[in-house]
Amino acid sequence: MARLAGADAQTARGAAWFTGGPGTVRRIMSWRRAPARTLPDDAAIASVVGRNVRLARDLNPAMQATLLAHTTELLQTKRWEAAADGALTDEAMITIAANAAIPILSFDTWPYRQVKAIIVRPTAAYGNVLRSGPVAGTYTDTPMGTIGEATPDRGPIAISWDAALHDSRYPALGSNVVIHEFAHKIDMADGYADGVPPLRGVALDEWRTLLDDEYHRSEPQPSDEVLRPYAWASPAEYFAVATEVFFCRPAELEAAKPRLYAALCNLYQQDPAHDRVPPLP
Ligand SMILES: [Zn+2]
Numbered sequence: 001m002a003r004l005a006g007a008d009a010q011t012a013r014g015a016a017w018f019t020g021g022p023g024t025v026r027r028i029m030s031w032r033r034a035p036a037r038t039l040p041d042d043a044a045i046a047s048v049v050g051r052n053v054r055l056a057r058d059l060n061p062a063m064q065a066t067l068l069a070h071t072t073e074l075l076q077t078k079r080w081e082a083a084a085d086g087a088l089t090d091e092a093m094i095t096i097a098a099n100a101a102i103p104i105l106s107f108d109t110w111p112y113r114q115v116k117a118i119i120v121r122p123t124a125a126y127g128n129v130l131r132s133g134p135v136a137g138t139y140t141d142t143p144m145g146t147i148g149e150a151t152p153d154r155g156p157i158a159i160s161w162d163a164a165l166h167d168s169r170y171p172a173l174g175s176n177v178v179i180h181e182f183a184h185k186i187d188m189a190d191g192y193a194d195g196v197p198p199l200r201g202v203a204l205d206e207w208r209t210l211l212d213d214e215y216h217r218s219e220p221q222p223s224d225e226v227l228r229p230y231a232w233a234s235p236a237e238y239f240a241v242a243t244e245v246f247f248c249r250p251a252e253l254e255a256a257k258p259r260l261y262a263a264l265c266n267l268y269q270q271d272p273a274h275d276r277v278p279p280l281p
Contacts, residue, residue: 039075040090042068048094054171055102055247058276063105070101073109079117083158086122092161095168096120099178102247103186106269111198115185117156124160148177150184152193157181171248174228183243187236195235203266210263211235226256247272 040048045068049056056067074097082088096118104111124145147163159178167176189198195215199207215231215238224232226249231241245253246264250273254261265271 039072040094042072044090045071045075045094045098048091049098052091052095052165052168053098054169055176056098058278059105060275060277063275066105067098067101070104070109071097074100074112077109078112078115081117081119081156083119083121083125086120086161088120092120092164093118096159096161096164096178099164099168099176100182103179103182103243103268103270111186111189112182114154114189115157115182116154119156119158121158121160123162125158148181150181150188152188153191157185174245174249174252176244176248179247180240180244183240184236187239193236195237195239197239197267199267203263207263207267210259211238214238214257214260223256226252243268 049068049071056064059067071094075093078097080088080093100112124147126145128141147160149158151157159181163177167173167178184193187193187195187197190196195211196204196207215235227238227241227245231238242253242260242264246261246268250261250271253264254273261273
């Protein structure tokens, strides 16, 4: 289960970006700036979205138009780079950009203003990350795979292309590494990866209360199963995982956790359990 194990070490690795050290330097040096390229045209973008982005099929025509416009803008305005061990293809960029567009369909691309670069890796990155071990009080640094990373402030997002494509084609499985990492950047927009997204007033108070009730309580509930266990790694992961499920399995999330579902509707200004076009039989 490299995917689950690698569901991310963003917090630990994010810290490494800031603290520096040999690993940080090596990682930065391993980036390869993409050569100047001609951006794909509208037909190419629509073709890849139609083929790879399952969530786009359920959008109404206005949302589909917004998705294509956002995809184009993200391709034009962000720096796209390949990791040293991979190539950057139009298909990968379009698929990742289109999935990133889904959470911001009710906005322009402003929520991603701090995403300056997206680094595309061919597959999971394996490294020795110090983390909690299988027994309480122990630690391990055995290699673990990381399929996505989001770094604070103006730091980049890194995405494994194979995981992104799989998630994009099979949203019913409930995971989407692209939506997960971009949700982290939304969370970080106020300067903190604390699981508290940029809400204001009553909505912000309600989110904090919800986090207290749902994340910080000691006894698990049956409804928790709608979120994979990684959600309880930290409040930031709770928000990112909940966002994935909100877009990939909205009806299940609404049924299991209606307060969480309603709060995410308010944040993203979407109601994916009800505002999508039902798929044709
Ligand atoms: Zn995460």
